[in-house]
Amino acid sequence: MKKTIKLIDLDCGHCADKIQNAVKKIDGVTSVSVNFLGQKMVLEAPDDKFDAVLAEAKALIKKIEPDVTVKA
């Protein structure tokens, strides 16, 4: 399953890079790409694991960039 997730208030270029690298390491992520200018993240993971992966990604983003609001 592939889903586009909005990252509101993501406004620093290398924070986007940090988020991408961290989310990539979550177990079960097939692919992830954070688009800084589009303020979004395209996350792909197997259907059965997707919700768990998304929850973990949200927690990670909160840690890395507390200012960013994640909207799935």
Add this chain to the structure above:
Amino acid sequence: MTRKQKHLLTRILVAAVLFLAGSLLHLPEYVEMGVFLVCYAVVGWDIVWKAITNILHGQVFDENFLMTIATIGALILGEHSEGVAVMLFYQVGEWFQSYAVSKSRKSIASLMDIRPDYANVEQDGKLVQVDPDEVQIGSVIVVKPGERIPLDGTIIKGSSALDTSALTGESMPREVEPGMEVISGCINQTGILTIQTTKEFGESTVAKILDLVENASDKKGKTENFITRFARYYTPAVVFAALALAVLPPLITGQAFGVWIYRALTFLVISCPCALVISIPLSFFGGIGGASKIGVLVKGSNYLESLAHAEVVVFDKTGTLTKGSFAVSEIHPNGMKEEKLLELAAYAEDYSNHPISLSIKKAYGKKIDNSRISNVQEIAGHGVQAVIDGKSVLAGNAKLMEKEHIKYKPSVSIGTVVYLACDGKYAGCIVIEDEVKEDAPAAIKLLKSSGIRKTVMLTGDADAVGQKVAGRLGLDQAYTELLPADKVDRVEDLLKQKSEKGKLVFVGDGINDAPVLARADIGIAMGGLGSDAAIEAADVVLMTDEPSKIAAVMKIARKTIGIANQNIVFALGVKFLVLVLGALGYANMWAAVFADVGVSVIAILNAIRAMRVKQPNMTA
């Protein structure tokens, strides 16, 4: 401004007032220190807080940590005003970055503001607004003047002028009437249109274009990737250099630690690679946005980079350099006026819908009085025979003339020739050719003047026709009578001939050229209004089908790359210079703040230039 930006701005202003008060008023020392500390807390508390929480999360090397160390270090060393000022300017820079980025996001988004909000569907005799996503194929929708067409479809009722500028960059409105296909994203200007939809929203032109443009920035070019990798090593490297600078020289030379720690702190201030990581993607995004403004869709920064290095441009002929539609190019009467010959031909061909007949009728341009025609007979493979104003008229190819034993003059013109005879006597001939696009000669000229080394044409058409078109347009080379597979072979040969760094561009009209589009370094397709296959197959799509846009988009590509390179050289140059000066003790923290925040601001402003595009000049 977002709420976050407003909030930060308020804090900056309050802190700036406090800072000025602290530095200008001659306060007793401990009061002054108090004012500076309050000022520091107002403007920098969140940075310090983030630094602490990030360390607890195991992330040490981030810019929050660096700024905290640098500023607190300065405060401890007794450099109160500098410590506070660095934090203040850092936040000004952050605010500006956030503001500039959201501003340019908005202006790019408005360039692509083609998403329709609703569709009017008739339900129980009333018009109801529904989400375009919910409209099924074959539904009937109504588009009022001023509204955006939400879905691709065919007009059932009504005629109007459509503003297609959002899709094509073309300012001339397009006239439409019942039976014509319309595509989503256009704005209906004058009349009410009733449209039967032919596609779902997800498959419609507007959704595809939006998807394409939104995802364009995902395909990163070499420059962008370089910057991301670079940023990963740059910050830790500078931090370790700072550490070494603080500790080693005092230990070796026995000088005071204070001086060297101060120099190390200036290092930390410069260590954030923000100027690069924001301005480079922003330049590319701007370039892609600018290109879409003139009706050219570029599918990724990597293609923009390749376009800037184009060396050879290979064209398909029909549909790319020529319109792919026929038009009368020459009229050679024999014993009558040109208009009379054209009239005869138009009347004779009146019943036929063949492209050749249509082009003759179009050239004639007047209404045809059917009562003057009788006894029309089509002679398969030869032409047509009819009685017009009581005279027997023959119109067709050379075979028809020979069959009817008419003495005719074989034409030496290149193209399709229609011979005419009236009452058994040769009346003349009309030559019909595929028209060259109006801007095609200018397109080739523009490419040449912008430094393209070689222009080549590939066509399946007859040699005489191909060479004539190539000669007229001033192309360097033309290969004719090619089968689709031959085209790939020719492109392979040309790929071998070009230089190492130069790129080969192939321009085709999409569907039949797909293999070649894929083989070339960059495939440019004539998107036409709504041609799906073309939009998908190519790397770059020309929405207006005008070849002159190729030179225009190359210019944008070069400008974008230029801006990106300027930013890299400028940002790294200044930072490196200040690092060296800082290590030697010539640059203080003020210089470091400029190297970080100042450079970011300048680089962002420079990046925004990539978005500004002038409408291309067709007259070359």
